[in-house]
Amino acid sequence: xxxxxxxxxxxxxxxxxxxxxxxxxxxxxxxxxxxxxxxxxxxxxxxxxxxxxxxxxxxxxxxxxxxxxxxxxxxxxxxxxxxxxxxxxxxxxxxxxxxxxxxxxxxxxxxxxxxxxx
Numbered sequence: 001x002x003x004x005x006x007x008x009x010x011x012x013x014x015x016x017x018x019x020x021x022x023x024x025x026x027x028x029x030x031x032x033x034x035x036x037x038x039x040x041x042x043x044x045x046x047x048x049x050x051x052x053x054x055x056x057x058x059x060x061x062x063x064x065x066x067x068x069x070x071x072x073x074x075x076x077x078x079x080x081x082x083x084x085x086x087x088x089x090x091x092x093x094x095x096x097x098x099x100x101x102x103x104x105x106x107x108x109x110x111x112x113x114x115x116x117x118x
Contacts, residue, residue, distance in 0.1 A: 016109050017080075019041075031117070032089050046082075049101050050073050053086060072084075096114045
């Protein structure tokens with residue numbers, strides 16, 4: 001019995017953060033959000049976690065290279081949530097948030113969420 005509980009504690013200690021949900025949801029088509037929230041399965045180490053907001057397409061600009069958008073990235077009252085706040089309202093177009101999440105195991109996990117602003 002003791003061995004089983006030790007194995008569970010060890011597994012929890014090396015768990016990597018996984019993206020549980022986001023607001024807006026991945027692939028959503030929405031009005032311009034004032035902030036983007038990324039919710040993870042583990043507490044984040046904020047000084048090693050982060051994100052970039054990138055505009056990947058805009059109406060009338062076919063073939064335009066992706067463009068990084070000014071935004072602040074911060075933790076939240078919930079230690080499992082990262083908040084990306086654009087510096088200005090987002091124009092219509094397609095966006096991607098490229099994130100890097102680090103939890104107590106210090107192993108970085110990366111991913112992205114995409115959405116379209118109408």
